[in-house]
Amino acid sequence: MDFRTDFKPVTVQPQEIEDLSFQMIADELGEHPFTDEQFPVVQRVIHASADFDLGRSLVFHKDAIQSGIAAIRSGKKVVADVQMVQVGISKNRIEKYGGEVKVYISDRDVMEEAKRLNTTRAIISMRKAIKEADGGIYCIGNAPTALLELIRLVKEGEAKPGLIIGMPVGFVSAAESKEELAKLDIPFITNIGRKGGSTVTVAALNAISIMAERLD
């Protein structure tokens, strides 16, 4: 491939690169336990991480994909735990149905409330999210405390997410928070173990919004 485009203009088409990558992923993954509607999420997570183990570690609630698609197509909000997740999400496929991608963790009222209660902004941001984005999709790639708080709010009947994509990465509480999520009987996508993070969380959401758009 020649990238010396100032001498010999060539088109390096991102879509072609993506198509080729996705074919390589399908070929190398081989047999897997995922359904046809789950597989695009697995594929895009592997695409974003080059990590087949992480892809294989994904766990889906049976209603996850359909409920996520329905939330997007009915214009529900998408909540990101941190700004890296927010900026990574493809906005056009959310906004075309009336939705928005929100992040609350740096809001002034969240910071003040966290200070007042001597707790984390991640926790308070979820309490704000359930008021502002009920029925929406929660994308948590960074903060296990946010995911644990959201799980608590669901259990207490205070939150009814359309979908939780919970894939925080880390050594303290991340794996445990995802195990708790996987016990819920509500739509979720998560993974087993410490791995995860902003990029794979974004990848999972984007995979679903692409599926949503294909129904147009």
Added chain:
Amino acid sequence: MDFRTDFKPVTVQPQEIEDLSFQMIADELGEHPFTDEQFPVVQRVIHASADFDLGRSLVFHKDAIQSGIAAIRSGKKVVADVQMVQVGISKNRIEKYGGEVKVYISDRDVMEEAKRLNTTRAIISMRKAIKEADGGIYCIGNAPTALLELIRLVKEGEAKPGLIIGMPVGFVSAAESKEELAKLDIPFITNIGRKGGSTVTVAALNAISIMAERLD
């Protein structure tokens, strides 16, 4: 750990969680080939990915850490290839020395030039970066084409980066672009293989800015 902070306020200190995580990483990693000044970068990359293999795959030019620290402390710019990398970088430790964290890929002039030359915005963004941020730190976590273009500009004597952190993830060109970077005799941090991405690129830069600040 009790996260039901509405009943029993507890402080979940992010710094304590990070300290504990870093100790776990050092313990589990065991023997490794990295120097004392490289190790904090390895540790933070593993912290951001929970991936010891990725941490072990890091490759450092001998001057990488010192040159990166010098660039930050002399107020050079930090260039991110994509917005996810830009928003993840801790700004305060760059701006306190007069630097800025820039991303050019969505600039109007970059988009227009890419269209005119029938090439990618990632490539054109690097051509803009070398004019606006010479001597700075380039953080490339997403676009192999950006890294390949930057390498070309270095080889032709048009770019003199203070440090290149090149860790794009992917199945097409990513591993190859990093192999090319590792052949250069200029300050770089990269890794072997397909893995990488925005979060680990951010982690490497943040590790260096923390080291820079400790010299105050």
